[in-house]
Amino acid sequence: MVSNNLSPVINAANNIKNQTILLLLILAIVSLFSMDVPFASAAQMLLAVGYALLAEWSFFGGVNASSIQSTIISGLIIGMLLVPGAPAVVLFTAVVLAIGFKRIIRLAPSKHIFNPATTGLVAVTFIFGNYINWWGYSSSVIVIVGGSIILYRMRRISLPIAYVVSRAICALVFGGLALGVNAFELPNLFFAFIMLVEPKTSPTKRNGQYICGALCGILATLSFKFFPTYDGDLIALLLINLLGLFFSKIKKI
Protein backbone atom coordinates (compact mmCIF):
# COMPACT_ATOMS: atom_id res chain seq x y z
CA MET A 1 0.00 0.00 0.00
CA VAL A 2 2.79 2.37 0.97
CA SER A 3 4.76 1.52 -2.15
CA ASN A 4 1.62 2.11 -4.24
CA ASN A 5 1.26 5.55 -2.71
CA LEU A 6 4.88 6.37 -3.28
CA SER A 7 5.18 5.00 -6.80
CA PRO A 8 4.01 8.20 -8.58
CA VAL A 9 6.60 10.17 -6.63
CA ILE A 10 9.33 7.65 -7.42
CA ASN A 11 8.32 7.65 -11.07
CA ALA A 12 8.43 11.42 -11.16
CA ALA A 13 11.85 11.46 -9.49
CA ASN A 14 13.10 8.88 -11.99
CA ASN A 15 11.92 10.88 -14.97
CA ILE A 16 14.88 12.32 -16.90
CA LYS A 17 13.09 15.54 -17.83
CA ASN A 18 12.09 16.16 -14.21
CA GLN A 19 15.71 15.59 -13.21
CA THR A 20 16.85 18.12 -15.83
CA ILE A 21 14.33 20.67 -14.55
CA LEU A 22 15.56 20.07 -11.00
CA LEU A 23 19.19 20.49 -12.09
CA LEU A 24 18.37 23.77 -13.84
CA LEU A 25 16.47 25.05 -10.82
CA ILE A 26 19.33 24.18 -8.46
CA LEU A 27 21.81 25.96 -10.76
CA ALA A 28 19.54 28.99 -11.01
CA ILE A 29 18.98 29.21 -7.25
CA VAL A 30 22.72 28.95 -6.54
CA SER A 31 23.40 31.59 -9.22
CA LEU A 32 20.79 33.95 -7.78
CA PHE A 33 22.74 34.17 -4.51
CA SER A 34 25.70 35.69 -6.37
CA MET A 35 23.65 38.16 -8.41
CA ASP A 36 23.39 41.94 -7.99
CA VAL A 37 19.81 41.75 -9.19
CA PRO A 38 18.46 38.40 -7.94
CA PHE A 39 14.78 39.33 -8.08
CA ALA A 40 14.94 40.63 -11.65
CA SER A 41 16.82 37.48 -12.70
CA ALA A 42 14.35 35.16 -10.96
CA ALA A 43 11.42 37.07 -12.44
CA GLN A 44 12.99 36.81 -15.90
CA MET A 45 13.26 33.05 -15.51
CA LEU A 46 9.70 32.62 -14.29
CA LEU A 47 8.36 34.86 -17.06
CA ALA A 48 10.28 32.82 -19.63
CA VAL A 49 8.66 29.62 -18.35
CA GLY A 50 5.23 31.27 -18.34
CA TYR A 51 5.61 32.57 -21.89
CA ALA A 52 6.89 29.17 -23.02
CA LEU A 53 3.83 27.36 -21.63
CA LEU A 54 1.46 29.86 -23.22
CA ALA A 55 3.32 29.56 -26.54
CA GLU A 56 3.20 25.76 -26.32
CA TRP A 57 -0.57 25.82 -25.76
CA SER A 58 -0.99 28.39 -28.55
CA PHE A 59 0.88 26.33 -31.11
CA PHE A 60 0.03 22.81 -29.99
CA GLY A 61 -3.21 23.03 -27.96
CA GLY A 62 -3.58 20.88 -24.83
CA VAL A 63 -0.35 18.90 -24.68
CA ASN A 64 0.88 15.94 -22.65
CA ALA A 65 3.05 16.09 -19.54
CA SER A 66 6.22 15.25 -21.46
CA SER A 67 5.77 18.23 -23.79
CA ILE A 68 5.11 20.50 -20.82
CA GLN A 69 8.36 19.32 -19.19
CA SER A 70 10.30 20.06 -22.41
CA THR A 71 8.69 23.48 -22.61
CA ILE A 72 9.64 24.29 -19.02
CA ILE A 73 13.24 23.25 -19.78
CA SER A 74 13.33 25.52 -22.86
CA GLY A 75 11.88 28.42 -20.85
CA LEU A 76 14.35 27.95 -18.00
CA ILE A 77 17.33 27.80 -20.36
CA ILE A 78 16.27 30.99 -22.18
CA GLY A 79 15.66 32.78 -18.88
CA MET A 80 19.08 31.68 -17.63
CA LEU A 81 21.00 32.73 -20.75
CA LEU A 82 19.56 36.17 -21.45
CA VAL A 83 21.23 39.00 -19.59
CA PRO A 84 19.33 40.03 -16.43
CA GLY A 85 17.27 43.09 -17.32
CA ALA A 86 17.15 42.29 -21.03
CA PRO A 87 14.26 44.18 -22.67
CA ALA A 88 10.95 42.39 -22.07
CA VAL A 89 10.28 42.19 -25.79
CA VAL A 90 13.57 40.29 -26.31
CA LEU A 91 12.63 37.67 -23.71
CA PHE A 92 9.11 37.34 -25.09
CA THR A 93 10.28 37.02 -28.70
CA ALA A 94 13.01 34.50 -27.83
CA VAL A 95 10.55 32.22 -26.04
CA VAL A 96 7.73 32.47 -28.58
CA LEU A 97 10.11 31.91 -31.51
CA ALA A 98 11.72 28.96 -29.72
CA ILE A 99 8.39 27.20 -29.35
CA GLY A 100 7.16 28.41 -32.76
CA PHE A 101 10.19 27.04 -34.61
CA LYS A 102 9.69 23.74 -32.79
CA ARG A 103 6.25 23.63 -34.39
CA ILE A 104 7.26 24.85 -37.85
CA ILE A 105 10.63 23.18 -38.49
CA ARG A 106 10.10 19.49 -37.80
CA LEU A 107 10.23 16.10 -39.45
CA ALA A 108 7.26 14.56 -37.65
CA PRO A 109 4.76 15.86 -35.04
CA SER A 110 7.14 15.08 -32.19
CA LYS A 111 10.49 15.32 -34.01
CA HIS A 112 11.79 18.86 -34.29
CA ILE A 113 15.14 19.49 -35.99
CA PHE A 114 16.66 22.35 -34.01
CA ASN A 115 17.17 22.76 -30.27
CA PRO A 116 14.21 25.04 -29.41
CA ALA A 117 15.89 27.28 -26.81
CA THR A 118 18.92 27.77 -29.05
CA THR A 119 16.77 28.64 -32.06
CA GLY A 120 14.92 31.32 -30.10
CA LEU A 121 18.10 32.78 -28.65
CA VAL A 122 19.93 32.89 -31.99
CA ALA A 123 16.87 34.40 -33.68
CA VAL A 124 16.66 37.29 -31.18
CA THR A 125 20.41 37.87 -31.50
CA PHE A 126 19.88 38.54 -35.20
CA ILE A 127 16.75 40.64 -34.59
CA PHE A 128 17.65 42.70 -31.50
CA GLY A 129 21.41 42.19 -31.00
CA ASN A 130 23.28 39.99 -28.57
CA TYR A 131 21.62 39.87 -25.13
CA ILE A 132 23.12 36.51 -24.18
CA ASN A 133 25.07 36.56 -20.94
CA TRP A 134 24.87 33.03 -19.46
CA TRP A 135 24.19 34.25 -15.91
CA GLY A 136 22.39 31.07 -14.85
CA TYR A 137 25.37 28.88 -14.17
CA SER A 138 27.09 28.73 -10.87
CA SER A 139 28.89 25.53 -10.08
CA SER A 140 30.85 23.28 -12.39
CA VAL A 141 30.52 20.49 -9.80
CA ILE A 142 26.71 20.62 -9.95
CA VAL A 143 26.76 20.74 -13.76
CA ILE A 144 29.21 17.84 -14.13
CA VAL A 145 27.77 15.57 -11.43
CA GLY A 146 24.10 16.31 -12.15
CA GLY A 147 24.64 16.37 -15.91
CA SER A 148 26.62 13.12 -15.93
CA ILE A 149 23.94 11.24 -13.97
CA ILE A 150 21.27 12.38 -16.42
CA LEU A 151 23.45 11.82 -19.51
CA TYR A 152 24.50 8.36 -18.39
CA ARG A 153 20.82 7.39 -18.32
CA MET A 154 20.25 9.12 -21.66
CA ARG A 155 23.33 7.43 -23.20
CA ARG A 156 24.64 10.83 -24.37
CA ILE A 157 27.79 11.23 -22.27
CA SER A 158 30.14 10.94 -25.31
CA LEU A 159 28.72 14.13 -26.77
CA PRO A 160 29.84 16.65 -24.10
CA ILE A 161 33.19 14.89 -23.65
CA ALA A 162 33.97 15.16 -27.38
CA TYR A 163 32.82 18.77 -27.41
CA VAL A 164 34.86 19.91 -24.41
CA VAL A 165 38.05 18.21 -25.63
CA SER A 166 37.72 19.56 -29.17
CA ARG A 167 36.79 23.04 -27.90
CA ALA A 168 39.84 23.07 -25.62
CA ILE A 169 42.22 22.01 -28.38
CA CYS A 170 40.81 24.51 -30.88
CA ALA A 171 40.75 27.35 -28.35
CA LEU A 172 44.36 26.54 -27.48
CA VAL A 173 45.36 26.67 -31.15
CA PHE A 174 43.46 29.87 -31.99
CA GLY A 175 43.49 31.78 -28.71
CA GLY A 176 46.34 30.51 -26.55
CA LEU A 177 46.44 28.89 -23.15
CA ALA A 178 43.92 31.16 -21.40
CA LEU A 179 41.15 30.36 -23.86
CA GLY A 180 42.12 26.67 -23.96
CA VAL A 181 41.66 26.40 -20.20
CA ASN A 182 38.33 28.27 -20.45
CA ALA A 183 36.91 25.36 -22.43
CA PHE A 184 36.84 23.30 -19.23
CA GLU A 185 35.05 26.01 -17.30
CA LEU A 186 31.54 27.26 -17.00
CA PRO A 187 29.48 28.10 -19.03
CA ASN A 188 31.03 25.80 -21.63
CA LEU A 189 30.19 22.91 -19.33
CA PHE A 190 26.60 24.13 -18.96
CA PHE A 191 26.34 24.24 -22.74
CA ALA A 192 27.95 20.81 -23.15
CA PHE A 193 26.07 18.93 -20.42
CA ILE A 194 22.65 20.56 -20.75
CA MET A 195 22.09 22.17 -24.16
CA LEU A 196 24.12 20.07 -26.57
CA VAL A 197 22.51 16.82 -25.47
CA GLU A 198 18.84 17.53 -26.13
CA PRO A 199 17.55 14.00 -26.93
CA LYS A 200 15.45 14.81 -29.99
CA THR A 201 18.12 16.84 -31.79
CA SER A 202 21.30 14.94 -30.93
CA PRO A 203 22.65 11.68 -32.40
CA THR A 204 21.79 8.48 -30.55
CA LYS A 205 24.79 6.37 -31.63
CA ARG A 206 28.15 6.81 -29.92
CA ASN A 207 30.15 7.43 -33.12
CA GLY A 208 27.71 10.11 -34.20
CA GLN A 209 27.99 11.73 -30.78
CA TYR A 210 31.80 11.83 -30.95
CA ILE A 211 31.73 13.34 -34.44
CA CYS A 212 29.00 15.88 -33.66
CA GLY A 213 30.55 16.87 -30.31
CA ALA A 214 33.99 17.38 -31.84
CA LEU A 215 32.63 19.32 -34.81
CA CYS A 216 30.56 21.49 -32.50
CA GLY A 217 33.71 22.40 -30.55
CA ILE A 218 35.55 23.32 -33.75
CA LEU A 219 32.65 25.35 -35.19
CA ALA A 220 32.04 27.15 -31.89
CA THR A 221 35.71 28.17 -31.60
CA LEU A 222 35.83 29.36 -35.21
CA SER A 223 32.60 31.29 -34.74
CA PHE A 224 33.93 32.99 -31.57
CA LYS A 225 37.16 33.78 -33.41
CA PHE A 226 35.66 35.32 -36.53
CA PHE A 227 32.19 36.53 -35.39
CA PRO A 228 32.64 37.34 -31.70
CA THR A 229 29.51 39.49 -31.53
CA TYR A 230 27.40 36.36 -31.87
CA ASP A 231 27.39 33.43 -29.47
CA GLY A 232 29.53 30.81 -31.22
CA ASP A 233 28.30 27.87 -29.14
CA LEU A 234 24.67 28.45 -30.01
CA ILE A 235 25.32 28.96 -33.72
CA ALA A 236 27.50 25.84 -33.78
CA LEU A 237 24.73 23.87 -32.07
CA LEU A 238 22.21 24.77 -34.77
CA LEU A 239 24.64 23.62 -37.46
CA ILE A 240 25.24 20.41 -35.54
CA ASN A 241 21.49 19.81 -35.25
CA LEU A 242 21.38 19.77 -39.06
CA LEU A 243 24.31 17.38 -39.14
CA GLY A 244 22.64 15.18 -36.51
CA LEU A 245 19.72 14.85 -38.89
CA PHE A 246 22.12 13.54 -41.53
CA PHE A 247 23.72 11.10 -39.06
CA SER A 248 20.34 9.78 -37.97
CA LYS A 249 19.82 8.65 -41.59
CA ILE A 250 23.10 6.73 -41.59
CA LYS A 251 22.49 3.67 -39.47
CA LYS A 252 26.17 2.80 -38.88
CA ILE A 253 26.91 6.18 -37.35
Added chain:
Amino acid sequence: MNKQKTNLIFQLFAITALVIILGIILIVQQQHIFSNPTDHHAQMHSDYNVDNLALSGEIKDGKRHIKYEAYQYGFAPDPLVVMSGESIVLAVKSRDVEHGMMIPAINFNSEMPVGKYKTVKFTAPLKPGKYQIFCSVFCGSDHGSMRGSLVVLPEEMKHHGE
Protein backbone atom coordinates in the same frame (compact mmCIF):
# COMPACT_ATOMS: atom_id res chain seq x y z
CA MET B 1 -14.50 15.65 -30.22
CA ASN B 2 -13.99 16.48 -26.56
CA LYS B 3 -10.22 16.45 -26.99
CA GLN B 4 -10.48 18.76 -29.98
CA LYS B 5 -12.66 21.10 -27.98
CA THR B 6 -10.18 21.11 -25.08
CA ASN B 7 -7.32 21.81 -27.50
CA LEU B 8 -9.22 24.68 -29.02
CA ILE B 9 -9.98 26.17 -25.59
CA PHE B 10 -6.29 25.87 -24.61
CA GLN B 11 -5.21 27.49 -27.85
CA LEU B 12 -7.71 30.34 -27.65
CA PHE B 13 -6.82 31.04 -24.03
CA ALA B 14 -3.07 30.92 -24.67
CA ILE B 15 -3.17 33.00 -27.85
CA THR B 16 -5.32 35.64 -26.11
CA ALA B 17 -2.95 35.71 -23.14
CA LEU B 18 0.13 36.02 -25.38
CA VAL B 19 -1.43 38.84 -27.42
CA ILE B 20 -2.37 40.69 -24.22
CA ILE B 21 1.14 40.22 -22.78
CA LEU B 22 2.76 41.41 -26.02
CA GLY B 23 0.45 44.43 -26.00
CA ILE B 24 1.40 45.27 -22.43
CA ILE B 25 5.11 44.84 -23.19
CA LEU B 26 4.91 47.14 -26.21
CA ILE B 27 2.90 49.78 -24.34
CA VAL B 28 5.25 49.66 -21.36
CA GLN B 29 8.28 49.81 -23.63
CA GLN B 30 6.77 52.81 -25.39
CA GLN B 31 6.42 54.62 -22.07
CA HIS B 32 9.90 53.57 -20.85
CA ILE B 33 8.44 52.29 -17.59
CA PHE B 34 11.09 49.57 -17.38
CA SER B 35 13.89 52.12 -17.47
CA ASN B 36 12.30 54.09 -14.65
CA PRO B 37 14.71 57.00 -14.17
CA THR B 38 14.21 57.13 -10.43
CA ASP B 39 15.56 53.57 -10.05
CA HIS B 40 18.77 54.40 -11.92
CA HIS B 41 19.00 57.67 -10.03
CA ALA B 42 18.58 56.07 -6.60
CA GLN B 43 21.09 53.36 -7.52
CA MET B 44 23.67 55.98 -8.54
CA HIS B 45 23.33 57.88 -5.26
CA SER B 46 23.44 54.74 -3.13
CA ASP B 47 26.59 53.44 -4.87
CA TYR B 48 28.63 56.61 -5.42
CA ASN B 49 29.33 59.96 -3.89
CA VAL B 50 28.31 61.84 -7.01
CA ASP B 51 30.16 65.01 -5.97
CA ASN B 52 33.47 63.14 -6.09
CA LEU B 53 32.96 61.50 -9.48
CA ALA B 54 35.13 62.85 -12.29
CA LEU B 55 33.85 62.75 -15.85
CA SER B 56 35.61 60.15 -18.00
CA GLY B 57 37.65 61.10 -21.06
CA GLU B 58 37.66 64.52 -22.70
CA ILE B 59 35.52 66.67 -24.97
CA LYS B 60 36.61 67.04 -28.62
CA ASP B 61 34.39 68.52 -31.36
CA GLY B 62 31.43 68.54 -28.96
CA LYS B 63 31.70 64.81 -28.29
CA ARG B 64 33.09 62.98 -25.26
CA HIS B 65 36.01 60.75 -26.26
CA ILE B 66 36.88 57.96 -23.81
CA LYS B 67 39.34 55.07 -23.93
CA TYR B 68 37.55 52.08 -22.45
CA GLU B 69 39.19 48.71 -21.85
CA ALA B 70 38.07 45.26 -20.75
CA TYR B 71 39.96 42.52 -18.97
CA GLN B 72 39.15 39.25 -17.20
CA TYR B 73 36.83 40.17 -15.39
CA GLY B 74 36.14 43.88 -15.40
CA PHE B 75 36.14 47.16 -17.29
CA ALA B 76 38.38 50.22 -16.96
CA PRO B 77 37.66 52.97 -16.19
CA ASP B 78 34.85 51.89 -13.92
CA PRO B 79 32.48 53.60 -13.55
CA LEU B 80 32.27 55.25 -16.94
CA VAL B 81 31.04 58.75 -16.06
CA VAL B 82 29.30 60.90 -18.68
CA MET B 83 26.75 63.73 -18.86
CA SER B 84 23.14 63.02 -19.76
CA GLY B 85 22.39 63.14 -23.49
CA GLU B 86 26.04 63.50 -24.49
CA SER B 87 27.43 62.03 -27.71
CA ILE B 88 29.98 59.46 -26.60
CA VAL B 89 32.85 58.17 -28.72
CA LEU B 90 34.47 55.14 -27.12
CA ALA B 91 37.81 53.69 -28.20
CA VAL B 92 37.36 50.15 -26.92
CA LYS B 93 39.83 47.30 -26.67
CA SER B 94 40.50 44.20 -24.63
CA ARG B 95 43.69 43.67 -22.65
CA ASP B 96 43.56 39.87 -22.71
CA VAL B 97 40.89 37.75 -24.40
CA GLU B 98 37.96 38.75 -26.61
CA HIS B 99 35.28 40.67 -24.66
CA GLY B 100 32.14 42.58 -25.50
CA MET B 101 30.27 45.41 -23.83
CA MET B 102 26.51 45.52 -23.60
CA ILE B 103 24.29 48.19 -22.04
CA PRO B 104 20.80 46.69 -22.23
CA ALA B 105 19.06 49.87 -21.02
CA ILE B 106 20.09 51.75 -24.18
CA ASN B 107 20.28 48.74 -26.50
CA PHE B 108 24.02 49.11 -27.06
CA ASN B 109 26.33 46.22 -27.81
CA SER B 110 29.84 46.06 -29.24
CA GLU B 111 32.70 43.60 -29.37
CA MET B 112 36.03 44.67 -27.82
CA PRO B 113 38.94 43.36 -29.91
CA VAL B 114 42.15 42.17 -28.31
CA GLY B 115 45.05 44.59 -28.35
CA LYS B 116 43.74 47.18 -30.82
CA TYR B 117 41.28 50.03 -30.35
CA LYS B 118 37.94 50.03 -32.11
CA THR B 119 35.79 53.17 -32.21
CA VAL B 120 32.13 52.92 -31.26
CA LYS B 121 29.54 55.64 -30.65
CA PHE B 122 26.37 56.01 -28.65
CA THR B 123 24.30 58.72 -27.05
CA ALA B 124 24.19 58.75 -23.25
CA PRO B 125 20.71 58.28 -21.75
CA LEU B 126 18.84 61.48 -20.97
CA LYS B 127 17.86 60.19 -17.54
CA PRO B 128 20.64 60.52 -14.97
CA GLY B 129 21.58 57.44 -12.97
CA LYS B 130 23.60 54.24 -12.94
CA TYR B 131 23.29 51.77 -15.82
CA GLN B 132 24.85 48.32 -15.79
CA ILE B 133 27.38 47.22 -18.39
CA PHE B 134 27.78 43.50 -19.11
CA CYS B 135 30.29 41.48 -21.12
CA SER B 136 28.58 40.06 -24.21
CA VAL B 137 31.28 37.65 -25.39
CA PHE B 138 32.02 34.54 -23.35
CA CYS B 139 35.44 35.25 -21.85
CA GLY B 140 36.02 32.70 -19.09
CA SER B 141 34.74 31.23 -15.87
CA ASP B 142 33.59 34.54 -14.38
CA HIS B 143 32.08 35.90 -17.59
CA GLY B 144 28.58 35.90 -16.07
CA SER B 145 29.65 38.14 -13.20
CA MET B 146 31.76 40.55 -15.29
CA ARG B 147 30.09 43.90 -14.74
CA GLY B 148 30.78 47.59 -15.21
CA SER B 149 28.76 50.74 -14.67
CA LEU B 150 27.79 53.72 -16.76
CA VAL B 151 27.04 56.69 -14.52
CA VAL B 152 25.03 59.43 -16.21
CA LEU B 153 25.23 62.77 -14.41
CA PRO B 154 22.39 65.29 -14.64
CA GLU B 155 22.65 68.34 -16.89
CA GLU B 156 22.99 70.71 -13.88
CA MET B 157 26.34 69.08 -13.00
CA LYS B 158 27.92 70.14 -16.32
CA HIS B 159 31.63 71.05 -15.97
CA HIS B 160 31.70 68.70 -13.00
CA GLY B 161 35.13 67.20 -12.43
CA GLU B 162 36.64 68.49 -15.69
